Amino acid sequence: MTTTETATTTVGHWIGGKHVESASGNSAPVYDPALGIATKQVALANEDEIQAAIASAKAAFPAWSNLSLTKRQQILFSFREILNRDKGELAEIITSEHGKVIDDALGEIARGQEVVELATNIPSLMKGEFSDQVSTGIDVYSIRQPLGVVGIISPFNFPAMVPLWFLPIAIAAGNTVVLKPSEKDPSAAIWLAEKFTEAGLPDGVFNVLNGDKLSVDGLLTSPDVESISFVGSTPIAQYVYETGTKHGKRVQALGGAKNHMLVLPDADLDLVADNAINAGFGSAGERCMAISVVVAVEPVADELIQKITDRAATLRIGDGRRGCDMGPLVTKQHRDKVASYIEVAEQDGAVVVVDGRTVRPDGDENGFWLGPTLIDQVPTTSRVYTEEIFGPVLSVVRVATYEEGLELINSGAYGNGTAIFTNDGGAARRFQRDVQVGMIGINVPIPVPVAYYSFGGWKNSLFGDHKAYGADGVSFFTRQKAITSRWLDPSHGGINLGFPSNN
Numbered sequence: 001m002t003t004t005e006t007a008t009t010t011v012g013h014w015i016g017g018k019h020v021e022s023a024s025g026n027s028a029p030v031y032d033p034a035l036g037i038a039t040k041q042v043a044l045a046n047e048d049e050i051q052a053a054i055a056s057a058k059a060a061f062p063a064w065s066n067l068s069l070t071k072r073q074q075i076l077f078s079f080r081e082i083l084n085r086d087k088g089e090l091a092e093i094i095t096s097e098h099g100k101v102i103d104d105a106l107g108e109i110a111r112g113q114e115v116v117e118l119a120t121n122i123p124s125l126m127k128g129e130f131s132d133q134v135s136t137g138i139d140v141y142s143i144r145q146p147l148g149v150v151g152i153i154s155p156f157n158f159p160a161m162v163p164l165w166f167l168p169i170a171i172a173a174g175n176t177v178v179l180k181p182s183e184k185d186p187s188a189a190i191w192l193a194e195k196f197t198e199a200g201l202p203d204g205v206f207n208v209l210n211g212d213k214l215s216v217d218g219l220l221t222s223p224d225v226e227s228i229s230f231v232g233s234t235p236i237a238q239y240v241y242e243t244g245t246k247h248g249k250r251v252q253a254l255g256g257a258k259n260h261m262l263v264l265p266d267a268d269l270d271l272v273a274d275n276a277i278n279a280g281f282g283s284a285g286e287r288c289m290a291i292s293v294v295v296a297v298e299p300v301a302d303e304l305i306q307k308i309t310d311r312a313a314t315l316r317i318g319d320g321r322r323g324c325d326m327g328p329l330v331t332k333q334h335r336d337k338v339a340s341y342i343e344v345a346e347q348d349g350a351v352v353v354v355d356g357r358t359v360r361p362d363g364d365e366n367g368f369w370l371g372p373t374l375i376d377q378v379p380t381t382s383r384v385y386t387e388e389i390f391g392p393v394l395s396v397v398r399v400a401t402y403e404e405g406l407e408l409i410n411s412g413a414y415g416n417g418t419a420i421f422t423n424d425g426g427a428a429r430r431f432q433r434d435v436q437v438g439m440i441g442i443n444v445p446i447p448v449p450v451a452y453y454s455f456g457g458w459k460n461s462l463f464g465d466h467k468a469y470g471a472d473g474v475s476f477f478t479r480q481k482a483i484t485s486r487w488l489d490p491s492h493g494g495i496n497l498g499f500p501s502n503n
C-alpha cells in the first residue's frame with residue numbers, strides 16, 4: 001500500500017461553527033508515526049480561507065464580548081465537563097497523529113484542562129481596581145476588556161495542551177479566536193472546536209484554520225487580528241515576534257529549549273536516574289521541557305550513568321496504543337534528523353553509552369522508531385550540546401563544581417526550564433536565585449507551572465513580555481482602561497487651567 005492510497009480523508013477547517021472543506025487544492029500528509037504511513041491529509045488554507053476564518057472571528061466578536069461574564073463562564077464549565085468526559089477519545093486522536101503513548105496523551109489533556117478550570121474563574125480574574133475619593137468627589141478605577149480577534153499558532157508536540165494554554169482564557173475574557181495548529185497533527189484542534197460548540201460556544205468565537213506559512217503570515221499581517229500567541233521553534237518564534245509586532249500586534253512567542261538537570265554529589269542517585277529517564281525520554285524527548293543535558297558534579301557521573309543505563313534497558317518502546325513506555329518520533333524526517341546527532345556525537349569524540357538506533361520496537365517495522373540514547377562526555381562545543389535535538393537523546397556533561405555547572409547552564413542560548421537535584425536546601429535556594437532560566441525544578445525534573453502561575457522561559461525561549469496562562473495570560477488577552485470619575489456637584493464649578501492634582 002502506498003502512502004497516497006491510504007490517505008483518503010482530508011482534515012479541513014472549522015469556521016463559523018462548522019466543518020469547512022478546503023478548496024485550496026493544497027494539502028500535506030498526516031502520518032500515524034507508529035505505522036509509518038500517511039493516514040490522512042490536512043488542508044493547507046489559501047488566502048480566501050485565511051480571510052474567511054478571520055472574518056468569522058471578527059463577526060462573532062461584538063456579541064461574544066458583550067455576553068455577560070456569567071454566561072461565558074457557564075460555557076467554560078460545560079466545556080470542562082465534556083473534555084473530561086471524552087478525553088479518552090482525544091487521547092486516541094493525539095496518539096494516532098503524534099505517536100506519544102496514550103497515558104502521556106491523557107497527561108497533556110489533564111494539563112490543558114487545568115487552564116480550562118482556571119478560566120472558569122474569569123469573573124474574578126478580570127476584576128478591575130477601585131480607589132475611592134482620590135480627590136474630593138473623584139474616584140479612579142480600572143476595567144479589563146478583551147482585545148478582539150486573537151491568533152494562536154501551535155506546535156506539533158502538544159496538539160491539545162498548547163492550544164489549551166491560550167484558548168480558555170482568551171475566550172473567557174471575551175475574545176474570538178483563530179487557531180492555526182501544526183500541520184503534523186491537526187485533528188485535536190478540530191476536536192476541541194467541535195466540543196466547544198457542543199458546550200454552547202456561539203459560532204465564530206473559535207475557528208480552526210489549517211495551513212502552513214501562508215496562514216501564519218495571514219494572521220501576522222491582518223489588520224483585523226489584535227494579538228498572536230505562538231509556540232514552536234526559536235527561529236520561527238523570533239520571526240513571528242518580529243513580524244507580528246511590526247504589524248502592530250501584541251505578541252507572545254514561546255521558542256525552543258535545551259534544559260539542563262544539575263546533579264549535586266549529595267543527591268539521591270536512584271531518584272535522579274528515575275527522573276532523568278522520565279524527563280529525558282517521556283514523549284520520546286519531544287517536549288520543550290524535556291531534560292536533554294544531565295550536568296553531573298563529580299564524582300557522581302559514573303554511578304549515575306550506570307543507573308540510567310540500567311533503567312533505559314527496561315523501557316518498552318513501541319506503538320503508543322499497546323501500553324508501551326515510549327512511542328515513535330513524529331515523522332521519518334524528524335526521526336532521521338534526531339538519529340543524525342548520534343553520528344555527530346561519535347565524530348565529536350563523545351561516548352555513546354546507549355544507542356537508540358538499535359532499538360527493537362513493539363510496533364510496525366515502518367514506524368518512526370528511535371530508542372532512548374545516552375551520550376556521555378559530550379563536548380560543549382558539539383552540536384549535540386549546542387542545538388535543540390527534540391528527541392530521546394540525553395547528554396551527560398561532567399563538571400567539577402556547582403559553580404562550573406551553574407556557569408554552563410547560564411551560558412546557554414535558551415532559558416526555558418532547568419532542575420537541580422540535591423538534598424542541600426541552601427544550594428537549591430542559591431540555584432533558584434542565580435540560574436538564568438524561567439522555570440526551575442528543585443528535585444522536580446519537568447517544572448511546568450500549574451495553571452495559576454504562568455508558563456514561559458527566558459532568553460531565546462520566549463519573545464515578548466507575557467508568558468502563557470496564569471496572571472500573564474489574563475493580562476495578555478485583556479486591555480486595561482483607567483477611569484477617573486466625578487459625578488457633578490455645584491462645588492466643582494469654575495475654570496482652572498492647572499494640571500489636575502490630587503487635593
Ligand code: NAD
Nearest residue numbers: 154155156181182213216231232233236254255256257288
Ligand atoms: P515549528 O516552529 O516548526 O512550528 C510551530 C508552528 O509554526 C506550526 O504551526 C507551523 O506550521 C508554523 N511554522 C513552521 N514553519 C514556519 C514558517 N517558516 N513560517 C511561519 N510559520 C511556520 O515547531 P514544531 O516543530 O511544531 O514544534 C517543536 C518546537 O516547539 C521545539 O523547538 C520546541 O522546543 C518548541 N516548543 C516550545 C514550547 C515552549 O513552551 N517554549 C512548547 C512546545 C514546543
